[in-house]
Amino acid sequence: MKCESPSCPSFTFAFQPIVDAKAREVFSYEALVRGPGNEPAYRIIDQLSKDGLGAFDQKARAAAISLATRLGIRCHLNLNFIPQSLPSSEESIRTTLEAAKEAHLPIERIILEITEREIILDQARFAELINEYRGLSNFQPDQIKLDMALIRGIECHGPRQAIVRAIGQVCVDLGIDVIAEGVETVEEYAWLANAGVELFQGYLFAKPAFEAFPHVHYPQFVEHLD
Numbered sequence: 507m508k509c510e511s512p513s514c515p516s517f518t519f520a521f522q523p524i525v526d527a528k529a530r531e532v533f534s535y536e537a538l539v540r541g542p543g544n545e546p547a548y549r550i551i552d553q554l555s556k557d558g559l560g561a562f563d564q565k566a567r568a569a570a571i572s573l574a575t576r577l578g579i580r581c582h583l584n585l586n587f588i589p590q591s592l593p594s595s596e597e598s599i600r601t602t603l604e605a606a607k608e609a610h611l612p613i614e615r616i617i618l619e620i621t622e623r624e625i626i627l628d629q630a631r632f633a634e635l636i637n638e639y640r641g642l643s644n645f646q647p648d649q650i651k652l653d654m655a656l657i658r659g660i661e662c663h664g665p666r667q668a669i670v671r672a673i674g675q676v677c678v679d680l681g682i683d684v685i686a687e688g689v690e691t692v693e694e695y696a697w698l699a700n701a702g703v704e705l706f707q708g709y710l711f712a713k714p715a716f717e718a719f720p721h722v723h724y725p726q727f728v729e730h731l732d
Contacts, residue, residue: 514562515553516542519570520714522575523722524584524685527695528725533705534582534617537570544560544716563587564598568605571616574726577719582615613682650677652698654688654708661697674702692725 517539524534539547554562567585574583585602599618606613652670660666677684686698689708698706712720 514558514565515550516715517562517566517569519573520572520716521719522707522714523712523720524705525711525722525724526704527711527724528704530721532581532722533543534584535579535719536572536584536619536707537574537586538714539566539586540716540721541688549668551568560598564601567598567602571602571605571611575611577717579611579615579719582617583611584617584619584636585717586612586619619649619651632702646717648680649705650684651685651687651701651707657686657688657694657698657708658690659694661693667697670701670703678702680706695725 510560518541520540521535522538523532524536525531526533539550541550551562567587568611570585570726571583587598601614602616602618650673652673656666656669660670674684676682683705685704685705686694686703687693687707689698689706689710691710695706695710710723710725712722714720
């Protein structure tokens with residue numbers, strides 16, 4: 507896959523599931539940018555100029571939808587986007603919706619994911635655009651991902667446990683879904699599940715698969731943990 511701009515590098519995707527462990531089913535697949543040889547996303551992003559971010563971002567979401575539908579997706583699809591790229595093209599979200607329509611992917615299955623690692627330079631304009639995009643379609647309810655830095659070894663880290671409990675309570679009150687990402691051990695999962703988290707992403711369940719949906723491993727303990 508390649509952007510129209512000659513300076514835009516070739517790219518493709520890997521997919522990693524977000525699972526409802528208790529129900530033993532995949533809730534969504536997150537599309538992760540990769541190079542054509544499975545190179546990590548940063549190697550692709552680093553080749554882009556600031557002016558090229560918008561074109562790449564727009565092209566990438568459409569390409570992810572196309573590949574996911576070719577692979578036979580039957581659940582939600584998480585699409586990442588770069589906040590700085592939003593002001594460069596107010597048609598960006600419409601292009602995404604058009605790509606979903608063309609691929610016969612119900613738009614209610616699309617989840618737009620914003621990473622907190624990106625710096626939003628114009629917060630007022632960013633909020634305005636997000637509200638505009640929400641008005642174009644009925645997307646999934648807001649979600650919050652608990653970063654892997656917060657998750658790692660949480661079963662024996664009191665301060666981080668307190669943070670997660672507080673976030674969880676706020677999210678319950680606001681009707682926001684919580685996803686724990688980067689879950690790698692049974693102990694991490696067990697603590698989070700007992701704290702009320704229902705959606706998980708991490709190597710414990712599946713690693714990203716290059717241009718494919720990976721097999722999901724549901725450890726036996728999932729069935730017995732209340």
